[in-house]
Amino acid sequence: xxxxxxxxxxxxxxxxxxxxxxxxxxxxxxxxxxxxxxxxxxxxxxxxxxxxxxxxxxxxxxxxxxxxxxxxxxxxxxxxxxxxxxxxxxxxxxxxxxxxxxxxxxxxxxxxxxxxxxxxxxxxxxxxxxxxxxxxxxxxxxxxxxxxxxxxxxxxxxxxxxxxxxxxxxxxxxxxxxxxxxxxxxxxxxxxxxxxxxxxxxxxxxxxxxxxxxxxxxxxxxxxxxxxxxxxxxxxxxxxxxxxxxxxxxxxxxxxxxxxxxxxxxxxxxxxxxxxxxxxxxxxxxxxxxxxxxxxxxxxxxxxxxxxxxxxxxxxxxxxxxxxxxxxxxxxxxxxxxxxxxxxxxxxxxxxxxxxxxxxxxxxxxxxxxxxxxxxxxxxxxxxxxxxxxxxxxxxxxxxxxxxxxxxxxxxxxxxxxxxxxxxxxxxxxxxxxxxxxxxxxxxxxxxxxxxxxxxxxxxx
Amino acid sequence: xxxxxxxxxxxxxxxxxxxxxxxxxxxxxxxxxxxxxxxxxxxxxxxxxxxxxxxxxxxxxxxxxxxxxxxxxxxxxxxxxxxxxxxxxxxxxxxxxxxxxxxxxxxxxxxxxxxxxxxxxxxxxxxxxxxxxxxxxxxxxxxxxxxxxxxxxxxxxxxxxxxxxxxxxxxxxxxxxxxxxxxxxxxxxxxxxxxxxxxxxxxxxxxxxxxxxxxxxxxxxxxxxxxxxxxxxxxxxxxxxxxxxxxxxxxxxxxxxxxxxxxxxxxxxxxxxxxxxxxxxxxxxxxxxxxxxxxxxxxxxxxxxxxxxxxxxxxxxxxxxxxxxxxxxxxxxxxxxxxxxxxxxxxxxxxxxxxxxxxxxxxxxxxxxxxxxxxxxxxxxxxxxxxxxxxxxxxxxxxxxxxxxxxxxxxxxxxxxxxxxxxxxxxxxxxxxxxxxxxxxxxxxxxxxxxxxxxxxxxxx
Numbered sequence: 001x002x003x004x005x006x007x008x009x010x011x012x013x014x015x016x017x018x019x020x021x022x023x024x025x026x027x028x029x030x031x032x033x034x035x036x037x038x039x040x041x042x043x044x045x046x047x048x049x050x051x052x053x054x055x056x057x058x059x060x061x062x063x064x065x066x067x068x069x070x071x072x073x074x075x076x077x078x079x080x081x082x083x084x085x086x087x088x089x090x091x092x093x094x095x096x097x098x099x100x101x102x103x104x105x106x107x108x109x110x111x112x113x114x115x116x117x118x119x120x121x122x123x124x125x126x127x128x129x130x131x132x133x134x135x136x137x138x139x140x141x142x143x144x145x146x147x148x149x150x151x152x153x154x155x156x157x158x159x160x161x162x163x164x165x166x167x168x169x170x171x172x173x174x175x176x177x178x179x180x181x182x183x184x185x186x187x188x189x190x191x192x193x194x195x196x197x198x199x200x201x202x203x204x205x206x207x208x209x210x211x212x213x214x215x216x217x218x219x220x221x222x223x224x225x226x227x228x229x230x231x232x233x234x235x236x237x238x239x240x241x242x243x244x245x246x247x248x249x250x251x252x253x254x255x256x257x258x259x260x261x262x263x264x265x266x267x268x269x270x271x272x273x274x275x276x277x278x279x280x281x282x283x284x285x286x287x288x289x290x291x292x293x294x295x296x297x298x299x300x301x302x303x304x305x306x307x308x309x310x311x312x313x314x315x316x317x318x319x320x321x322x323x324x325x326x327x328x329x330x331x332x333x334x335x336x337x338x339x340x341x342x343x344x345x346x347x348x349x350x351x352x353x354x355x356x357x358x359x360x361x362x363x364x365x366x367x368x369x370x371x372x373x374x375x376x377x378x379x380x381x382x383x384x385x386x387x388x389x390x391x392x393x394x395x396x397x398x399x400x401x402x403x404x405x406x407x408x409x410x411x412x413x414x415x416x417x418x419x420x421x422x423x424x425x426x427x428x429x430x431x432x433x434x435x436x437x438x439x440x441x442x443x444x445x446x447x448x449x450x451x452x453x454x455x456x457x458x459x460x461x
Numbered sequence: 462x463x464x465x466x467x468x469x470x471x472x473x474x475x476x477x478x479x480x481x482x483x484x485x486x487x488x489x490x491x492x493x494x495x496x497x498x499x500x501x502x503x504x505x506x507x508x509x510x511x512x513x514x515x516x517x518x519x520x521x522x523x524x525x526x527x528x529x530x531x532x533x534x535x536x537x538x539x540x541x542x543x544x545x546x547x548x549x550x551x552x553x554x555x556x557x558x559x560x561x562x563x564x565x566x567x568x569x570x571x572x573x574x575x576x577x578x579x580x581x582x583x584x585x586x587x588x589x590x591x592x593x594x595x596x597x598x599x600x601x602x603x604x605x606x607x608x609x610x611x612x613x614x615x616x617x618x619x620x621x622x623x624x625x626x627x628x629x630x631x632x633x634x635x636x637x638x639x640x641x642x643x644x645x646x647x648x649x650x651x652x653x654x655x656x657x658x659x660x661x662x663x664x665x666x667x668x669x670x671x672x673x674x675x676x677x678x679x680x681x682x683x684x685x686x687x688x689x690x691x692x693x694x695x696x697x698x699x700x701x702x703x704x705x706x707x708x709x710x711x712x713x714x715x716x717x718x719x720x721x722x723x724x725x726x727x728x729x730x731x732x733x734x735x736x737x738x739x740x741x742x743x744x745x746x747x748x749x750x751x752x753x754x755x756x757x758x759x760x761x762x763x764x765x766x767x768x769x770x771x772x773x774x775x776x777x778x779x780x781x782x783x784x785x786x787x788x789x790x791x792x793x794x795x796x797x798x799x800x801x802x803x804x805x806x807x808x809x810x811x812x813x814x815x816x817x818x819x820x821x822x823x824x825x826x827x828x829x830x831x832x833x834x835x836x837x838x839x840x841x842x843x844x845x846x847x848x849x850x851x852x853x854x855x856x857x858x859x860x861x862x863x864x865x866x867x868x869x870x871x872x873x874x875x876x877x878x879x880x881x882x883x884x885x886x887x888x889x890x891x892x893x894x895x896x897x898x899x900x901x902x903x904x905x906x907x908x909x910x911x912x913x914x915x916x917x918x919x920x921x922x
Contacts, residue, residue, distance in 0.1 A: 033619060033761060040686075044618050046800050139616065145762035147608070147616035155600065155608035157505050158494060158782020225501075283747070283768070300494060301606035301769065301779035307744070308765035318762035321619020335796020339507050 015050040016328040017082045021074050021099070022089035023054050023062045026113060026140070029317035030087065030324075031065055041321075045328045053077040055090075078103045085327045087320060088112040089140075097121060104128035104136065109327040113140035113316055119214035119230040122221060135330055135337040137323035142215045143168055143292045145315035146308035147322070152222045152296070153338045160299040161223040165261040165448075168215045170290030170310045171206035172238050172258040174198040176246075176275075177288040180255060185243045198290055208237035212260045212273040220262035220271040223296070226346040228262075228271050234351035236274035245443045248361055248414065249277045255285040259448060263354075270349040276448040277359055352423030357386070357449075359416050360429060361442035366392055366411035370437040374413060377435065381428040384418040410439065416447060476511040477789040478543045482535050482560070483550035484515050484523045487574060487601070490778035491548065491785075492526055502782075506789045514538040539564050546788045548781060549573040550601075558582060565589035565597065570788040574601035574777055580675035580691040583682060596791055596798040598784035603676045604629055604753045606776035607769035608783070613683050613757065614799045621760040622684040626722040626909075629676045631751030631771045632667035633699050633719040635659040637707075637736075638749040641716060646704045659751055669698035673721045673734040681723035681732040684757070687807040689723075689732050695812035697735035706904045709822055709875065710738040716746040720909060724815075731810040737909040738820055813884030818847070818910075820877050821890060822903035827853055827872035831898040835874060838896065842889040845879040871900065877908060 018034075020027060034041070034051055042048040054065050055074035062070060071077055078086055078099050086103045090096055091114050100110050100117070105128050112118065118125070118138050129136035139149045152161065167173050171193060178189040190207065193199035205211045213233040220228040238258050249256045254277035262271045278285050283305055287293040292310030297303050309315045330336055364370050371388070378385050392411040417425060432438050479495075481488060495502070495512055503509040515526050516535035523531060532538055539547055539560050547564045551557055552575055561571050561578070566589050573579065579586070579599050590597035600610045613622065628634050632654060639650040651668065654660035666672045674694040681689040699719050710717045715738035723732045739746050744766055748754040753771030758764050770776045791797055825831050832849065839846050853872040878886060893899050 029761070037619070037621070040621075041619065043686075044800055145759075146765060147612035150616050151608035151612065154787055155611050155783040156779065157786040158498065158502065159779045160498070160501075225504075283744075286744070298606075298779060300490070300775040300782070302773075302776055304607060304767075304769035306765075306767060309763045312763075314761040315763055318617065318620045318759060321761070322616040325618040326615055329800060330796065333797050335791065336794050339505055339790065 015048045016045060016331050017050050017052045017084045018087060018324065018328075019052060019077050019080070019083045019085070020054045020087045020089070021078070021096070022091075023056050023065050024089065025313040026316045026320065027054070027089040028062070028064055029313040030089065030320050033317055033321055037321075041325060044325055046332045047328070049324070049328055052080070052082060074099055075102075078108070079106075083108055084331045085109045085111060085324060087324060088114060089320065090114070091116065093117055093120060097124075100125060101128050104134050105132055107132045107134050109135035109331065110137070111140075111320055111323040111327055112136075112138045113320060114138070115141040115211070115214040115218060116230070119217035121229075122218065123227050130339075133336060135327045137327055137337060138218070139323050140316050140319035142218050143294060143306070144308065144310040144312060145318045146292060146294070146306050146310065147319070148294055148306055149218070149222060150322075151304075151306070152219070156296070156298055156301065157338065159301050161264070161296060162299065163261070163263045163297040164219045164223045164294060165259060165263075165284075166294035167257055167284060167287050167292050168219075168260050168294065168310060169206055169209075169212045169258060170292060171199045171203060172209075172212070173287065173292070174290050175207070176238060176241065176256055176258065179241070179243060179246050180250070183243060183246075186239065186241055207239055209235040209258065209273045212258060213271075216260040216262055216271045216273055219260070219294075220269055223262060224264045224269045224346060226269060228269060228348060232271060232348045234270075234272035234274065234354070238275050241275050241445075242443060244361070245275075245445055248359065248443060249445070252277065252359070252416070253280050254278060254447070255280055256445065257284060257287075259284075261448070264346075268347040268349050270351075270354045272351060272354060274446060276446040278448050282449075352421060352426070354422050355419045356422050356425065357417050357419050357447040358425045358429070359414070359443075359445045359447050360432070361444075362413040362415070362432060363439040363442050364411055364413050365437045365439065367437070370411075371413065373435055373437055374415070374432060377431045378415070378417070378428055381420075381424045381431065383420040383424050383428050385415055386418045387414075387416045389414040412442060476509045477506060477792050478511050478513045478545045479548060479785065479789075480513060480538045480541070480544045480546070481515045481548045481550070482539070482557070483552075484517050484526050485550065486774040487777045487781065488515070488550040489523070489525055490774040491550065491781050494778055494782055498782075502786060505786055507793045508789070510785070510789055513541070513543060535560055536563075539569070540567075544569055545792045546570045546572060546785060548785060549575055550781070551575070552577065554578050554581060558585075561586060562589050565595050566593055568593045568595050570596040570792065571598070572601075572781060572784040572788055573597075573599045574781060575599070576602040576672070576675040576679060577691070580678035582690075583679065584688050591800075594797060596788045598788055598798060599679070600784050601777045601780035603679050604755060604767070605769065605771040605773060606779045607753060607755070607767050607771065608780070609755055609767055610679070610683060611783075612765075612767070613680070617757070617759055617762065618799065620762050622725065622757060623760065624722070624724045624758040625680045625684045625755060626720060626724075626745075627755035628718055628745060628748050628753050629680075629721045629755065629771060630667055630670075630673045630719060631753060632660045632664060633670075633673070634748065634753070635751050636668070637699060637702065637717055637719065640702070640704060640707050641711070644704060644707075647700065647702060668700055670696045670719065670734045673719060674732075677721040677723055677732045677734055680721070680755075681730055684723060685725045685730045685807060687730060689730060689809060693732060693809045695731075695733035695735065695815070699736050702736050702906075703904060705822070706736075706906055709820065709904060710906070713738065713820070713877070714741050715739060715908070716741055717906065718745060718748075720745075722909070725807075729808040729810050731812075731815045733812060733815060735907060737907040739909050743910075813882060813887070815883050816880045817883050817886065818878050818880050818908040819886045819890070820875070820904075820906045820908050821893070822905075823874045823876070823893060824900040824903050825872055825874050826898045826900060828898070831872075832874065834896055834898055835876070835893065838892045839876070839878070839889055842881075842885045842892065844881040844885050844889050846876055847879045848875075848877045850875045873903060
């Protein structure tokens, strides 16, 4: 039986030398795990891991990192001949892109958590890795601790993925969960998120959907063996989600989530990020707080779900370490990671051509014929209506106060459509605002059933 | 950008030759996928896959397999020099063990779905693979389509797993789900399962927990880097679960599931399979029908859940194909799978020493002092009581009919304990039957919270 050898005993074998870029929330955990688990890691790799340098901006801020490892010159560190694997936890596009391209071209393997870079220019990095035979792993760039990219690239390599959809941003999920549980409005929930550390001082990347869009690009590229960049992803954040939207969802037995949805149909792919109502019975509806969950639907495997913590120092470090062990092992045995098999880019559907469903709440004047007019507009645009509900705000005498206060004869019409092109749906809403009887659009939210009714999970048995 | 090459264009590269053992429910799907996805598979591997032979018992039963590939001589097929990878989908211990050991010793990689063999003698197979440098993959042996073993062995290679727990047998989960939803008793639910194809003619392997125990052994071995065989796993099936147990669970806001639970604490490991009540709010409680779900708790990653279909031809074939692509790729590039890093065997805790909680329903004589007596027995065995509930079956005149019918002064005492050693709990139940006041034990079920309260999933947000 194979015994564990201590790191010291394996020293006579060439160590795998690691250069670490960044020692922040995640990097400091990587340093800790490399130290605490040195023996176990060495046993799993077949050689010890040696951390040869840690590049940071301000050395004095990293008392936990051995001083002799600290450097401010990332370019020099990455260029050292002895370095086998570069672990990049800095983030951002430049100067990281140049550093990693150089490292890959020089045959050094790269482990990264950099979703923005991978989403924007993963192609160039993958090509450089393919050319030199080095590995490029980035499990940590999507969904924190949850193994997702390796299952997609390796476990499902013999299958055909048709959809990847889920909750991939903890900040926005926390905010929406808070709005749903307490009735708070967006601003209040955002403040709470900031207080509790779930949102950064500048929450734009999260609340405007940039973070989720980068992850969607990465997921779509890997799942469909094509190139999807962040720019290809339709992106809509949660700034315009109101407490009224949340209440409307509840009334329909739904929950509002910021979803990343990647689909492949008939030779083209689509990737989008936007808030949507999903049925309460759907497993994703139960994913709250800062947890993430991703559904994958594949032709043979059927529906799979992966769930866990999408961010955090130790959580992301777990994913980094898994990639590092794989990259290091390949250095020891001379192996390589999965083959980059991107096709010539599959066409990416514009959002307008993507089929979705809308929930539309209209403030209307409560008089005869309004419903017929409204229904007529939907019909003109080829959009079928699934349900209509009218909530009269009633009253006795008429009045059209210009201050917008509900007059005694106003009502709310709530329409849920069947599936139609997003362009037709958007055009319908635009046209509705032109009707005299329509005082305004109270809210528009997409409705997602995510492919097919999921009866097996959710709601107990 | 890397282009897809057709299988024909890659022909000049040495193909990877595959021998398939078995063409049943799963094997026939593997043959289908190998044909339908030949080009995609070749692109992902970097060389075409050639199916060189399919060993079956009765060739006439496999009209979908090209006749020139069919053979009844598995040993001969596996010994052909040209064969690179053996895919084994036959099952059973012998003669498969001998065939696979020979193949591995001769440097042929093996992809298997054989949980019984892997659970009983995975050690010998892994040693043979390690010795010759061949790959041994068996994702398909546990949880069907759900990527689980690769995440454990590779994605979490840099982490420390403390618990793997979940529902890994669809037959028993279907039966328990049916009992819960319809109030049926075990026999009725088993019949329904058989009618719908969820249970085999002889359901023993499933209902007595052998299937789940094999999977638990495999999961524990990989998660804790040690050797756990099927014999090491405490095994209790669902034959003794009654409709009353299900109702008792419902009354407590719980659901009864057959759980496989593998834990590592203080240098020893435990692996067990038994029915248990779990809180309705726990995500596993919502896993119904033939779906499987496994929770993994790791030191850095925290809680992860993997969910999907645990069985079925295409589903299991998906897992087989994923392993086959990995094994084939390693043949092309000269790489190898994860290093077998089993320690000298960690001690396996006996079930008696494992800490659990009991739910005990006692038929007692309803008179003063009974509760004190019963509580005294728990105290004598060092078992703390969490909750007690007495349900009087009441009445006016006393009678002790020997036919066991509840007399007017009988009652049911329902006790839920705190955590204690299973041995102490079992001894307590034994001692209770000796009390005069105790007419009988109506039911005993373990209660599992699975580590810690999971508030983030389940119950909506």
